[in-house]
Amino acid sequence: MQRPALSAVAELLKPITWFPPMWAFGCGVVASGMPAEGRWPLIVAGVLLAGPFVCATSQAVNDWFDRHVDAINEPQRPIPSGRMPGHWGLYIAVVWTLLSLLLAWQLGPVGFLAGMVGLLLAWAYSAPPLRLKRNGWWGNAACGLCYEGLAWITGAAVMAMGELPDGRSLALALLYSLGAHGIMTLNDFKSMKGDRQMGIASLPVMLGAPRAAQVASLVMAVPQVVVALLLWHWGQGWHGLAVAGLLAVQLLMMKRFVAQPLARAVWYSGAGVPLYVSGMLVSAFALRGIVT
Secondary structure (H helix, E strand, O other): OOOOOHHHHHHHHOHHHOHHHHHHHHHHHHHOOOOOOOOHHHHHHHHHHHHHHHHHHHHHHHHHHOHHHHHHHOOOOHHHHOOOOOOHHHHHHHHHHHHHHHHHHOOHHHHHHHHHHHHHHHHHHHOOOOOHHHEHHHHHHHHHHHHHHHHHHHHHHHHOOOOOOOHHHHHHHHHHHHHHHHHHHHOOHHHHHHHHHOOOEOHHHHHOHHHHHHHHHHHHHHHHHHHHHHHHHOOOHHHHHHHHHHHHHHHHHHHHHHHOHHHHHHHHHHHOHHHHHHHHHHHHHHHHHHHO
16 A cells, blocks of 8 residues: 655644644643643643644544545645545544544543543544534634633643633633634635635635634634733733733734735734734733732
């Protein structure tokens, strides 16, 4: 049987997409207020689980079940291009799922449960019969929850030896998950042609590019406003002001994005999203100042 090159396997697993859940896990670690001493093996294992395992699994699953869509939108991808022959894409998705579960088991009950939930969302997003990505509202919500909220909560819980974080940490994790819904929409503008042909109702397909850009911007901005207000309410005014400042820059960039969403979605994803995730870390340090 013809085997794919290692370069094709790496491309299938999309390392560039691992950063958001790894970052969110790190934010959860910071927000926990717990010292890192003596917990570094757990931290490293959690970061690996969030990125090179669970997120990589989601990419492999998505590429396999999206191979017909990618043949239209991105024919150079490993599966539609033939560089990932036969059923190798599916085999890798299954093997990476099992490896992820094995690593999650090393993080104790809470880590294993979080890994299970993340993997279930990954398969539900792409695979029939659920295939949540067929609806932009549900699919992007699943991704946002998995990439941001679940990873944040897992990082905080692992540091607390299995205890769930307090309500403030859960609130921030949920808010940044909601905002990530808009970030996920940014990825859908470049895929409109294939999505429309294959019956995938992403937000740009459902609403049209201009309206989808407005919705994505609003969904990204509103949770950050709430975060800034909460930080101020919790006595972390400077951190709240920092989050508001980062949002102000994003709003200026959103104005340009909304004016030409098809041309600037990739630009905003690369330039605006780093400001969003920087606010996450600022919020995590704010919470650390409260709980320590």
